[in-house]
Amino acid sequence: MSVILGVTSSIAAYKSLDLVSRLLKRGLDVEVIMSENATNFVSPEAFSALTKHKTSVLTFDKNINYDVKHISLAQKAEVFAIVPATANVIAKVAHGISDDMLTTTFLACDCPKIIAPAMNTKMYENPITKDNLKLCQKYGMKIIEPAVGHLACGDVGKGHLASLDDLEDAIVSELYPKPLAHKKIVVTAGATKEKIDPVRFITNYSSGKMGVSLARAAKYLGADVTLLINKDTNLVLPYGIKVAYFESVDDLFELSKANFEKADGFVMCAAVSDYKVKTYSDEKIKKGGELHLELEKTVDILEYLGKHKGNQKLCGFAMETARDDLKLARDKFKRKHCDLLVLNNLKEEGAGFRGDTNVVTLIDEKKDEKLPLGSKSELAFEIIRRLMGVE
Numbered sequence: 001m002s003v004i005l006g007v008t009s010s011i012a013a014y015k016s017l018d019l020v021s022r023l024l025k026r027g028l029d030v031e032v033i034m035s036e037n038a039t040n041f042v043s044p045e046a047f048s049a050l051t052k053h054k055t056s057v058l059t060f061d062k063n064i065n066y067d068v069k070h071i072s073l074a075q076k077a078e079v080f081a082i083v084p085a086t087a088n089v090i091a092k093v094a095h096g097i098s099d100d101m102l103t104t105t106f107l108a109c110d111c112p113k114i115i116a117p118a119m120n121t122k123m124y125e126n127p128i129t130k131d132n133l134k135l136c137q138k139y140g141m142k143i144i145e146p147a148v149g150h151l152a153c154g155d156v157g158k159g160h161l162a163s164l165d166d167l168e169d170a171i172v173s174e175l176y177p178k179p180l181a182h183k184k185i186v187v188t189a190g191a192t193k194e195k196i197d198p199v200r201f202i203t204n205y206s207s208g209k210m211g212v213s214l215a216r217a218a219k220y221l222g223a224d225v226t227l228l229i230n231k232d233t234n235l236v237l238p239y240g241i242k243v244a245y246f247e248s249v250d251d252l253f254e255l256s257k258a259n260f261e262k263a264d265g266f267v268m269c270a271a272v273s274d275y276k277v278k279t280y281s282d283e284k285i286k287k288g289g290e291l292h293l294e295l296e297k298t299v300d301i302l303e304y305l306g307k308h309k310g311n312q313k314l315c316g317f318a319m320e321t322a323r324d325d326l327k328l329a330r331d332k333f334k335r336k337h338c339d340l341l342v343l344n345n346l347k348e349e350g351a352g353f354r355g356d357t358n359v360v361t362l363i364d365e366k367k368d369e370k371l372p373l374g375s376k377s378e379l380a381f382e383i384i385r386r387l388m389g390v391e
Contacts, residue, residue, distance in 0.1 A: 001175050002029045004073060004109070006082035006102045007047070008089045009037035011152040012118040012161040016083050017042065020050050022168045028175075031073060032056070033102045035089065056101050074108035079174045082106070083144075084118030084161050087129050093141070094132040112174040116144040116167055121157030144170050144239075169216070169239035178222025179390040185218040186263045187211050188256065188270035190230030192249045196293065197281040205353040206271035208233050210317075213380035214267050215241055221384060226263075228255045228270070249273055249298040256301050260312065265388050267315040268302045269342075271353075306337030315340040315387045321347055326361065326368060333363050340364050340387045349373075362386055 003023055007016045016032075023030050032047040033056045044055035056073065082089060082102070089103065093115070098104040106113065115136055123129060124146060133143055144167060149160030161167075189211020194202040208229055215227040216238040227237065231245035244259075246252040249272055260266055275295040285291065302316045316338045318329040329343040341363040346352040350373045351359040358379055361370040364386070371379060385391065 001027075002031070002076050002078050003171060003175075004077040004080045004105065005030060005032050006034075006080065006085075006089075006106065007032060007038045007042065008035045008082065008084060008086045008102070009041060010084040010086050010118040010161070011041060012084040013038050013041040015161055015164060017046055017050065019083060019164055019167055020047060022164065023171065024050060026172060028172075031076075033073070033105055035100060035102050056105075058101055071108055073105050074110075077105075077109050077111045079112050079114065079171055080106055080109045081114035081116065081167070081171050083114075083116040083167055085115045087117075087119050087123045087126070087132075090115060090117060090129065090132050090136065094135040094139075113141045114144060114170055114174065115141050116162055117146050117159070118161035119146075119159050120151060120153050121155050121159045124159040125157075142170065142174075165236045166239040173220045173240070176220040176222075180218060180384075180388060181222035183223045183264040183388065184226070184262055185215075185223040185265045185267065185384070185388075186226045186228065186256075186259045187215040187218065187267045188228045188252060189215065190233055191271045192230065192252060192273045192298075193232070193247050194249065194273045194276035194298070195280055196277050197283065197285045199284050202273055202276065204271045204273065207354045208235055208270075209354070209356065210358060210376045210380070211267070211269035212237060213376040214269055214384060216377070217380035217384045218265075218267075221381070221390070223265075223384075226259055228252060228259070230270070246270075249276065249301070253299050253301050253304070256305060260305055260308070263312050265313040265315070265384075266305060266309075267383070267387065268305065269315075269317050271319070272301060273298055300336075302336045302338070306335075309337065313339045313387050313389075315342065315383065317341070318343045319352070320345050326363075329361070329363055330368070338363075340383070342383060 007013050020030050030051050031053045047055045092103045098107040144162045147160040148158045150156050190208030191204045191206040212235050215225050219225045219238050219241055225241040227241050227243050231247050244255050276298050278294040278296045316336050318332050325345050333341040343361040344351045348359045350357040358376050359373050
């Protein structure tokens with residue numbers, strides 16, 4: 001898969017080297033086109049050393065084989081991203097001006113296009129720049145909003161290049177087909193936390209990695225994604241999704257009900273506490289003799305959603321340690337009215353919490369299918385496709 005990265009004359013140009021490295025590690029073929037002024041910030045040879053392609057700068061470069069380079073690159077590209085994009089280049093591409101190699105190739109491309117602005121706050125907030133960005137969006141270009149941060153000029157404000165995590169995510173997402181376009185998918189992720197007193201709580205080892213992978217897979221496949229995740233997460237979340245945070249089971253229950261009705265697919269991946277203390281202590285419980293906590297059951301969110309679903313596709317998860325895990329999971333699948341249930345057993349090597357891999361069995365109305373050990377990212381695509389019935 002081929003990506004063209006346009007680099008313009010912003011101090012943030014050096015960050016594009018790291019972005020190129022990230023894309024290459026994903027196995028993508030990356031070629032770089034620089035504006036002539038950008039070479040004052042980063043050497044074209046630095047990009048060439050990474051990509052193993054000659055970095056294009058001049059439209060009429062006498063040191064390359066003759067082949068109308070801006071057209072051949074445009075035909076090759078599957079995504080064209082300008083990172084960073086100055087106010088100048090944004091104005092040019094918004095109005096179809098093609099007076100150098102970068103803008104000429106950009107105009108000749110009919111692949112998905114991404115623009116990541118980086119500039120002084122006042123330049124970014126200027127109504128002319130804002131109008132140019134709106135025009136770019138009108139023509140189908142995706143804008144990766146800049147962040148608020150400390151700028152090279154000394155100002156602090158909006159205009160700082162978006163994070164490399166978001167830029168990488170946005171570019172890679174465009175390389176996937178979008179069979180779930182216009183579908184709404186809700187994913188829950190991470191562990192709930194049930195307070196005992198102001199300093200103690202009941203929780204579990206869930207990191208949220210599987211849920212975040214599922215949200216990213218759904219987003220890559222074109223869905224409008226909402227992720228409900230525990231508020232203590234430190235994971236990098238997918239770019240371009242809606243996020244809401246929970247702490248307790250009751251928090252998650254309310255968020256789930258609020259988002260369930262309009263969902264086409266709902267993936268209940270969060271690790272939900274089965275019990276909470278019956279009486280919460282407003283003061284720290286002092287150390288003394290034996291401590292006895294009276295627990296009560298929490299609300300069964302998956303069961304509630306199963307009983308109240310209409311056309312939604314519902315996916316549940318079952319974490320087991322028992323030998324008869326499949327029997328237990330099949331029973332859960334039926335009781336909770338799921339369309340798909342994902343079983344994993346903590347005792348299997350490579351499965352379970354915290355890790356980057358998993359071993360799962362997919363259970364639906366027709367069959368049980370155990371998938372081989374794989375990364376949570378790979379398995380997420382398989383789960384989303386199975387749930388929503390797409391290839």
